[in-house]
Amino acid sequence: MRKMISAVAAAALLGSGSIAAQADSLKIGMMLTLSGPPAPLGEHARDGFNLAVEQLGGQLGGVDTEVVIVDDELQPDVGVQRVQALIERDEIDMFVGVIFSNVMMAVYQPLIDNEIITISPNAGPSPIAGEQCSPYFFSTAWQNDQNHEVMGRFAEDQGYERVIIMAPNYQAGRDGLAGFKRHFTGEVVDEIYTQLGQLDFSAELARIAGAQPDAFYTFMPGGMGVNLVRQYRQAGLDNIAFLSAFTIDETTLPAIEEASLGFHSGAQWAPDLDNDVNRAFVEAFEEKYGYAPALYASQGYDAALLIDSAVRAVGGDLSDKEALLEAMRAADFDSVRGSFSFNNNQFPVQDFYSVEAVEREDGVYVTSIVEKVFEDYGDAYAEQCPM
Amino acid sequence: MTQAAEAPAVPSKPRTPWITRSGLAVPLILFALFAVLPPILVVSGETFLLTILTRIMIFAIAAVSLDLILGYGAMVSLGHAAFIGIGAYVVGIMAFHGVSDAFLQLLVVLLATGLFALVTGAISLKTSGVYFIMITLAFAQMAYFTTTSLAMYGGDDGLTLRVRSTVFGMSFLGDRITLYYIVFAALLGAFFLCRTLVASRFGRVLQGCRQSPLRMRALGFSPYRYQLVAYVIAGMLAGIAGALLANQIAFVSPAYMSWMRSGELIFMVVLGGMGTLYGAIIGAFAFIAAEEILSHFTHHWRVIFGPLLIIAVLFARGGLISLIFARRGSG
Amino acid sequence: MLLLLQIKRAEQSIAHRGDAQPPGCSGSDGAPYATGANVNTILLTVQTLNGLQLGLILFLIAAGLTLVFGVMDFINLAHGVQYMLGAYFMVLFYGLTGHFFAGLVLAVLAAILAGLILEIVVFRHLYDRSHLDQVLATFGLILFVNEGVRMIWGSVPISIPTPEILQGAVVLMPGLLYPTYRLAVIGAGIVVAILLYILVTHTRIGMQVRAGAANAPMVSALGVNIRGLFMVIFGIGAMLAGFAGAMAGPIFSVEPGMGDHVLILAFVVIVIGGIGSIRGAFIAALLVGLVDTLGRSFATDFFRLFLDPSAANSVGPAVSSMLIYILMAAVLFFRPAGLFPAPGK
Known part of the structure; x- marks a missing residue:
C-alpha cells in the first residue's frame, strides 16, 4: 500500500512538471569506526555498502554517487567534529553511520538538526528508537536490545531454567542483558559485568564453573569475545550451553575457529539465509573482498539498497525531502534478509533467527541459520516514539 | 606558524623592540589571527573550519594550563584530561537537571575541579618524577571509571546536552561564531592569567622549585604549597576548557578523560615547546590540524603521524617554536 | 520492575549456590566440577592461580621495562x-x-x-x-x-x-x-x-x-x-x-593495539615495585595480577553485603576496574618511590 502511495506521489511530482529534476550527484557521508580493536565491524559495514554501490555502477537510484568515508575513532567528540565537516565541508546529501551507540548519541542531534537523512547500519540505541525518534533517522540493522531478546526467547524455548549472563560494564552491555531478560522467565543465577577491553576471563569462568547453570549468555564484542570463547573451551565448560549475540560472527570467527562450533547466537541475518539476493550478495562479497561477510556487512549493503530504492522512487530528485523520506519509509527493495518493513520509529520490523557457528565445506567458519525465533518482530521502544 | 617569521625579527641582540623582548610577539600574532579568522572564513564559506578552530582553542586552554604546571613546575601530569572531563560532566549533569545558567555552572565547575585538584594534588605531590606521572594517571582513571558507572547519566554512552549554557536565561552558545569568540576570550584570559602568574613572585618561586627544591626550602619557601596552588589553578582552567567542550559538542562522554587524552595534552605542550605558554597553543594547533588533515587523506594516517612525531622530537629540540627562533637566528 | 525482580532472584540463588545440583549437567562430559560446600574454596584457588598467571605475564613485560x-x-x-x-x-x-x-x-x-x-x-x-x-x-x-x-x-x-x-x-x-x-x-x-x-x-x-x-x-x-x-x-x-x-x-x-593496555599495567607494576628493581617488579606484578583478578571476581559480591543488588552491580565493576589504580596510589602515598626503590636513587 505504502509502496503505491509513494509511487503515486513520485509520479505526481514528476507529472506536476516541477523544475526540480534529477540531481547531478548524490554525496553520501559515511562515518564508521575504522581504527582500534573494533575496526572490523566498521570495515564490514563499509565493504558491504561499497559493494552495493559498485554493483549498481557507481550510482544509487540512477544518480552518480560519491561516498566520503571517515573514521570516528570511537570518540564521541571526534565523531561530532567529523560529522560537522561532512555536513559543511562536503555538503553531503545523506549520512550513513555509525557503528557504536555512544558515538551515535553524540552525532544524532547535529544530523537531525541539519535535516540530514541518516541511515544507521548498526547502532540502534533505545532513546532514538523511542521518544527521541526522528523522521530523518532510519535503521537497516536493529534496535540494540533485539538480538539479545532473541537469545532470551531461545533460552526460554530450550527450557533452560538457570542461566548466568555476562556483558562488559558499559551501557550497551547493560542494555543487552536487560534485553535478554525481557523474554526469559527462568532464573538468572548471576549477572556478571566485566571491564571493557578485558582479555582474561578466567575469574568469571571460574564463577560459572562453580555455579553450573544450564546455559551461559553473553554479549562480548570483538577481541573480548574471541578470548572469552576460547577460554570457555579451554576451561572445559562444554556441558553448559553457550549463547551470545554480537560475539561469534564472521568478524571474530577467523580467530575463534573451531572453539565456537555449535555455539548459538541471535541474529537477523546469516550468510546462508536462503534467498536469491542474499546468495548473490555473499558470493559477490567473498569474491571481491576475500572474506566472509558478517551481519554488519549485510546491514551496510542494505543501507545502500535502501538509498537506491528511495532515490529511484523520486526519480533522482533530492530536493524534495518529504518525498524522499516517504520513499525511504516504503523500504521498497529486496533486502538480503528477506522480508523487511519499517516500524513507526523507522527501525526494521523483521525476522530474527538463532544461528550457529559452523565450518563450511571450504574450511571457512561462518554462522548458519538454525531456526526462526521471532517473525516480523519490532522493538520494545517503538510505542514510545510519537511518530 | 610561518607568519611568526614575519614578526619584527631583529637578529642583532641589543635594542630589540619591546614586543620581542617581552616574548609577546608570537602569541599576539596568534591571537590576532584567531580574532580575524571567523569573518574571513564565513565570507569564504569555510565555516566548518570554525568548528575545528574552536576545538583547537578549547584544547589550547587545557594545554596552556598544563604548561603552567609542566613547563614551569616540572609536574608532568598524565591525568590532566580528568579536569576536562569533570568540567564537561558538571555542565552536562547540571543541564540534565535543568540548571543551565552559565555563571552558576562556571562556579560549580571551578569548585568541582578545584576540589578534585586539591585532594589529588595534595596526595600526588608527595611523589615526583615518573611516580608523579603514574599517580596522576591513577586518579584520572578513577574519575574515568566513576563516570562510566553513572548509569543515570548515560554511563559509557555519555550524556546529550539538551540545553547549552545560558546567560541570564538567554541561549546563544548554539551560535557558532558566538561560541568561537567566547572560547577565544577564555583562551586569552587563561593565557594572560598564566603569564601573569609566571612573571609574578609566585611564578618565580615555582620555577625555583623546579630547578632546585632544596635551595627554595633553604630560602624559606615550601615548594609543596606553591606547587599545589599551581596544580589547583591548572586544574580549574582545564575544567573551564571541559565546560566549553561540553557546550561545543553538546555531548559529554567519559572518553573526554581517557588517559590517551591526557597523553595528547602532554604532546601538545611538548610538541609546541614547553615553558612558554604560547608553545602550548601552537602545539594544540599543530596536533589537531595534523590529525584532521592526515585523517582526511588516509585511514592509515597514524603510519604517517607517528614518524612525524618522532622526527619532531629528534630534529626540533625544544618544540616547534624552536624552529621559528632557530630560523630567525640563522637568517 | 522486571529487572529488580530478576536481580532479586539472582541474589537468592547466589546465596544458595553450592548446594544446587543443576539439572541436565551431572558431569556428562566427566568435568569434575565441584558441587558442594567447598565451591568457594575452589573458586578462590582458581582465581589465585589466574591472578598468578596474569601477574607472571605482567612480570615478563615489566622486567624489561623496569631495567x-x-x-x-x-x-x-x-x-x-x-x-x-x-x-x-x-x-x-x-x-x-x-x-x-x-x-x-x-x-x-x-x-x-x-x-x-x-x-x-x-x-x-x-x-x-x-x-x-x-x-x-x-x-x-x-x-x-x-x-x-x-x-x-x-x-x-x-x-x-x-x-x-x-x-x-x-x-x-x-x-x-x-x-x-x-x-x-x-x-x-x-x-x-x-x-x-x-x-x-x-x-x-x-x-x-x-x-x-x-x-x-x-x-x-x-x-x-x-x-x-x-x-x-x-x-x-x-x-x-x-x-x-x-x-x-x-x-x-x-x-593491533593489544600492547597498549598491557603497557599501562606494566607501568603500574614497575612504579609500585620501584623503578629499576627486578625483585620489586616481580612482587608488584604478582600483587597487581592478584588484586585485579580477585577484585573482579569478588568486588560485586562484596558490595552486595551492604548495598542493594542493583547498586552493587554498578558499583562493583567500577571499583574493581579502579582497584589497581587505588593500589598504586596507596603504595605511592606511603612509599613515594615504590616498594623497593633502587639504592642510590
Whole structure:
C-alpha cells in the first residue's frame, strides 16, 4: 500500500512538471569506526555498502554517487567534529553511520538538526528508537536490545531454567542483558559485568564453573569475545550451553575457529539465509573482498539498497525531502534478509533467527541459520516514539 | 606558524623592540589571527573550519594550563584530561537537571575541579618524577571509571546536552561564531592569567622549585604549597576548557578523560615547546590540524603521524617554536 | 520492575549456590566440577592461580621495562608494542613452521632482532633527551607500529592455537580443573623469573646491570662499555616482552593495539615495585595480577553485603576496574618511590 502511495506521489511530482529534476550527484557521508580493536565491524559495514554501490555502477537510484568515508575513532567528540565537516565541508546529501551507540548519541542531534537523512547500519540505541525518534533517522540493522531478546526467547524455548549472563560494564552491555531478560522467565543465577577491553576471563569462568547453570549468555564484542570463547573451551565448560549475540560472527570467527562450533547466537541475518539476493550478495562479497561477510556487512549493503530504492522512487530528485523520506519509509527493495518493513520509529520490523557457528565445506567458519525465533518482530521502544 | 617569521625579527641582540623582548610577539600574532579568522572564513564559506578552530582553542586552554604546571613546575601530569572531563560532566549533569545558567555552572565547575585538584594534588605531590606521572594517571582513571558507572547519566554512552549554557536565561552558545569568540576570550584570559602568574613572585618561586627544591626550602619557601596552588589553578582552567567542550559538542562522554587524552595534552605542550605558554597553543594547533588533515587523506594516517612525531622530537629540540627562533637566528 | 525482580532472584540463588545440583549437567562430559560446600574454596584457588598467571605475564613485560628505565633512564612507551610484535611473530612463525615450540623460538629471536633494530634506529638517539621527549617519540612509534601491523595482518583478531600437548585441563585436586596451557604459562613465567634472578644477581653482566640501575654515570666512568650494556639490557627487555606476547597468544587474541593496555599495567607494576628493581617488579606484578583478578571476581559480591543488588552491580565493576589504580596510589602515598626503590636513587 505504502509502496503505491509513494509511487503515486513520485509520479505526481514528476507529472506536476516541477523544475526540480534529477540531481547531478548524490554525496553520501559515511562515518564508521575504522581504527582500534573494533575496526572490523566498521570495515564490514563499509565493504558491504561499497559493494552495493559498485554493483549498481557507481550510482544509487540512477544518480552518480560519491561516498566520503571517515573514521570516528570511537570518540564521541571526534565523531561530532567529523560529522560537522561532512555536513559543511562536503555538503553531503545523506549520512550513513555509525557503528557504536555512544558515538551515535553524540552525532544524532547535529544530523537531525541539519535535516540530514541518516541511515544507521548498526547502532540502534533505545532513546532514538523511542521518544527521541526522528523522521530523518532510519535503521537497516536493529534496535540494540533485539538480538539479545532473541537469545532470551531461545533460552526460554530450550527450557533452560538457570542461566548466568555476562556483558562488559558499559551501557550497551547493560542494555543487552536487560534485553535478554525481557523474554526469559527462568532464573538468572548471576549477572556478571566485566571491564571493557578485558582479555582474561578466567575469574568469571571460574564463577560459572562453580555455579553450573544450564546455559551461559553473553554479549562480548570483538577481541573480548574471541578470548572469552576460547577460554570457555579451554576451561572445559562444554556441558553448559553457550549463547551470545554480537560475539561469534564472521568478524571474530577467523580467530575463534573451531572453539565456537555449535555455539548459538541471535541474529537477523546469516550468510546462508536462503534467498536469491542474499546468495548473490555473499558470493559477490567473498569474491571481491576475500572474506566472509558478517551481519554488519549485510546491514551496510542494505543501507545502500535502501538509498537506491528511495532515490529511484523520486526519480533522482533530492530536493524534495518529504518525498524522499516517504520513499525511504516504503523500504521498497529486496533486502538480503528477506522480508523487511519499517516500524513507526523507522527501525526494521523483521525476522530474527538463532544461528550457529559452523565450518563450511571450504574450511571457512561462518554462522548458519538454525531456526526462526521471532517473525516480523519490532522493538520494545517503538510505542514510545510519537511518530 | 610561518607568519611568526614575519614578526619584527631583529637578529642583532641589543635594542630589540619591546614586543620581542617581552616574548609577546608570537602569541599576539596568534591571537590576532584567531580574532580575524571567523569573518574571513564565513565570507569564504569555510565555516566548518570554525568548528575545528574552536576545538583547537578549547584544547589550547587545557594545554596552556598544563604548561603552567609542566613547563614551569616540572609536574608532568598524565591525568590532566580528568579536569576536562569533570568540567564537561558538571555542565552536562547540571543541564540534565535543568540548571543551565552559565555563571552558576562556571562556579560549580571551578569548585568541582578545584576540589578534585586539591585532594589529588595534595596526595600526588608527595611523589615526583615518573611516580608523579603514574599517580596522576591513577586518579584520572578513577574519575574515568566513576563516570562510566553513572548509569543515570548515560554511563559509557555519555550524556546529550539538551540545553547549552545560558546567560541570564538567554541561549546563544548554539551560535557558532558566538561560541568561537567566547572560547577565544577564555583562551586569552587563561593565557594572560598564566603569564601573569609566571612573571609574578609566585611564578618565580615555582620555577625555583623546579630547578632546585632544596635551595627554595633553604630560602624559606615550601615548594609543596606553591606547587599545589599551581596544580589547583591548572586544574580549574582545564575544567573551564571541559565546560566549553561540553557546550561545543553538546555531548559529554567519559572518553573526554581517557588517559590517551591526557597523553595528547602532554604532546601538545611538548610538541609546541614547553615553558612558554604560547608553545602550548601552537602545539594544540599543530596536533589537531595534523590529525584532521592526515585523517582526511588516509585511514592509515597514524603510519604517517607517528614518524612525524618522532622526527619532531629528534630534529626540533625544544618544540616547534624552536624552529621559528632557530630560523630567525640563522637568517 | 522486571529487572529488580530478576536481580532479586539472582541474589537468592547466589546465596544458595553450592548446594544446587543443576539439572541436565551431572558431569556428562566427566568435568569434575565441584558441587558442594567447598565451591568457594575452589573458586578462590582458581582465581589465585589466574591472578598468578596474569601477574607472571605482567612480570615478563615489566622486567624489561623496569631495567631499561632504571639503567638507561629511558621511558620506553613502545615496550607494549614489542609485546604485540612477539605475538604477531608467533602467528607468523607458527604458521610457517606448523610447530608451536619452533615458532616460539623463532618469534622470540625475531622480537629481539626487532628490538635491536628499534634501538639503533630510534631509541639510541633519545637516551640523552628529556623523559618527555622520550615519551613523545616512543608514542609516535606506538602509532606507527600499531597501524603498520594493522596494514599487514588486518584488524581482525587472530588466534594462536594451543599446542597439542598442552591442550585440555588438569585436575589439580578433587573438583578443581585448570587449563594445562595456563599452568604451562605459570611454569614458564616462574622459570624465566628464576633465570633472570640468577642472571642479575650471580653474573658479571648482572652486576653491571645492578650497578647501572643505581648509578649509570659511575658505571660508565669505571670503564664499562655502557653502550654495549645498554644493547644487552635492551635485548633482554625485548626478548622478555616478545616471549610474553608469544606465550599470551593462545590465551588472548592477537590484535593491533593489544600492547597498549598491557603497557599501562606494566607501568603500574614497575612504579609500585620501584623503578629499576627486578625483585620489586616481580612482587608488584604478582600483587597487581592478584588484586585485579580477585577484585573482579569478588568486588560485586562484596558490595552486595551492604548495598542493594542493583547498586552493587554498578558499583562493583567500577571499583574493581579502579582497584589497581587505588593500589598504586596507596603504595605511592606511603612509599613515594615504590616498594623497593633502587639504592642510590
